[in-house]
Amino acid sequence: EIVMTQSPALLSVSPGERATLSCRASRSLSNLAWYQQKVGQAPRLLIYDGSTRATGIPARFSGSGSGTEFTLTISSLQSEDFAVYYCQQYNSWPFTFGQGTNLEIK
Amino acid sequence: EEQLVESGGALVQPGGSLRLSCVASGFTFNDFPMYWARQTPGKGLEYVSAIDHEGGKNTFYATSVAGRFIISRDSSTNTVYLQMGSLRTEDTAVYYCARRYCGSGRCHASDVWGQGTLVTVS
Numbered sequence: 001e002i003v004m005t006q007s008p009a010l011l012s013v014s015p016g017e018r019a020t021l022s023c024r025a026s027r028s029l030s031n032l033a034w035y036q037q038k039v040g041q042a043p044r045l046l047i048y049d050g051s052t053r054a055t056g057i058p059a060r061f062s063g064s065g066s067g068t069e070f071t072l073t074i075s076s077l078q079s080e081d082f083a084v085y086y087c088q089q090y091n092s093w094p095f096t097f098g099q100g101t102n103l104e105i106k
Numbered sequence: 107e108e109q110l111v112e113s114g115g116a117l118v119q120p121g122g123s124l125r126l127s128c129v130a131s132g133f134t135f136n137d138f139p140m141y142w143a144r145q146t147p148g149k150g151l152e153y154v155s156a157i158d159h160e161g162g163k164n165t166f167y168a169t170s171v172a173g174r175f176i177i178s179r180d181s182s183t184n185t186v187y188l189q190m191g192s193l194r195t196e197d198t199a200v201y202y203c204a205r206r207y208c209g210s211g212r213c214h215a216s217d218v219w220g221q222g223t224l225v226t227v228s
Contacts, residue, residue, distance in 0.1 A: 031215075086151060095156075
């Protein structure tokens with residue numbers, strides 16, 4: 001099973017600033033997604049294949065990385081962006097998630 | 107609108123059984139693999155089962171539920187099921203149904219999710 005590790009667990013950023021979230025895989029992969037989840041809601045797909053934005057996702061969200069190191073960047077935080085973010089690999093079953101990064105308002 | 111609606115969550119005793127249902131609408135159900143995932147405060151998000159879009163010939167299970175859960179799909183009603191047996195307290199979670207996005211000959215991540223249904227084993 002591929003283990004996904006996210007850092008940091010908690011990130012405090014001011015609105016309008018940039019947020020950078022990290023995700024590390026226990027082995028190399030190419031199929032990596034990022035999700036946003038708000039309290040009481042289902043996960044929402046933001047990025048797939050490491051860097052492709054899902055339908056309707058604003059351009060301020062971008063994904064990068066390869067191999068075992070991946071990054072989600074939110075260029076200018078809006079109030080609605082404060083949430084928990086998960087990375088997930090779908091290279092091999094069982095597909096696995098990281099433990100999440102809680103992005104909070106500073 | 108593409109939508110998934112789960113139902114069937116309940117309070118059940120350890121060792122009991124439960125069947126979850128997920129009805130799809132707004133898209134061609136037979137074109138997409140379908141998944142069940144669950145979420146707990148302690149263990150986070152976990153995919154528990156998957157079924158392909160080729161008539162459901164291929165199914166996949168997490169080690170934690172293999173031999174106890176069965177996934178199936180019914181194209182006549184656009185429904186995916188999760189039959190859960192020998193339930194344990196650690197199966198307590200919110201269970202989500204999700205569609206795997208497929209396009210241009212490839213499949214990617216899960217792009218449509220239901221609202222979730224709560225299963226409590228106690």
